[in-house]
Amino acid sequence: MNPPSTPEPYVNQGTAAPVGGAPGMGRVEESADEALVRRMAAGDDQALGVLYDRWSALVHGVVARLLRQADDVEDVVEETFWQAWRQAGRFDRTRGGVQTWLLTIARSRALDRVRALRRRREEPLEGDDGQVVAEQAAEGDPALDAEASERRRIVVAALSGLPTEQREALELGYFGGLSQTEIAERTGQPLGTVKTRMRLALQKLRSQLQVLGSDGGRAGGAG
């Protein structure tokens, strides 16, 4: 029996474009994460391990925001990376970076779990309590590399800049897994008001996050 595998050292070789690289500048050199996904698509299981080493903390953080039970959180983290493995061949770098792709999978799987649990228990969704993201540390995070820390700082700053009621509605939907109707019920606001707040919030964020290449372009170095 072989000893437990040692995480392959990850060296960012500086192939990624810097954050803020303008979208639509033509083909960007393949980033280290994209190389990992390419290796995964070719059946390299060790590449999955390295991708996991790099992003499990962030994926875990996202999933933990949506789910309360540790067992559920861990299951979904594993499901997320397993789905990434299975779908690596379909990863499209023109639609965004590897991290964003991973996080989208993570949220989707977590939402599936949240809703399944709610159906099973026939209980009201717990959901996120709409806590203010901005109060969380937006400084460099030791669990992230410099690029991801910078991306996180920009996103947190953009969220912090939203009017409180818009941010709360957005967070209840995004991190709480609540539908607009459920948010209206929870907050006591008219459904139309909730819809307007969420729409305005996302439009503002879209504008604010263009610096990340989020507007349909590829985030420089995001993957």
Next chain:
Amino acid sequence: MSDGMTHEQAREALEALALDVLDASERDAVMAHVATCAICQSELAALEHTVGELAYAATPIPMPVAKRDRIRARLVARAAADGASREPLAAVTPLRTESEGAPERADITPLRPYVKVRRTFGPAAWMAMAASLVAILGVGAFLKASRERDAARDSLARVEAATGTQLAALDSLRATLTARERMISNLIGPQVAVMTLASTDPASPTARMFWDQQRDAWTFVAHRMPMPKSGRTYQMWLVTPRAKISAGTFMPSPDGEVMMQATYALPKDSLAAVAVTDEPMGGSPQPTTAPFLVASK
């Protein structure tokens, strides 16, 4: 909302669609429009990208090291199996005859749970000798089984294509394939606990027990196991606070390899330890010697 949603109505709901906060009926109506509208498709793609970035607002939370490593090992093992199965048959390595020895030569008796305690060692003695539960999946046995599975599958295909004169070989390969498939599933299931057994012998054999809690399957893999003395055998025990349950006897191969499997339903929380003792040939209702290998939970 009706199915006949206008472009303007759909456009106003695209943000909510990207956020996945629409109720089902409204979501279906919006998506029906988007499917026919290139403008909305483009807009939705951009909004979905913005939504994807929101995940960065979550605080990264490193998992506890043991859990993190366990998930990692399981993912890599699953990927190795999956990657192997993606390979074309021509690329599969030929059947490795040397790998046939361990499981076939092991003397595995059917599981016979004994619940009456006749002679026991105190739990403290067992626990004192126990190593900690190590939640790291050793993938070596799994990879070996995976290769054997693929090799068996390859051989099976070739034999099936040949004349019907090799039916015996065919049956044997089918059995090997089935056994390997079953073992792989027992090693990589979502609820597999892994225990590393510490040795009290200076020759230092290494051993791991994989407990598939969904299938109640136990897979024991050991290396460098010394051959017991004449008339003696090894016996595996599942130790609960109330009983020591026999999981069967086994003998190592001449090169010290062991792989045995057993099936026994045990509540998740009731396992205190797994242990291996040296017993008279045929096994004992209860352990009669101090454990040779032991791991506590």
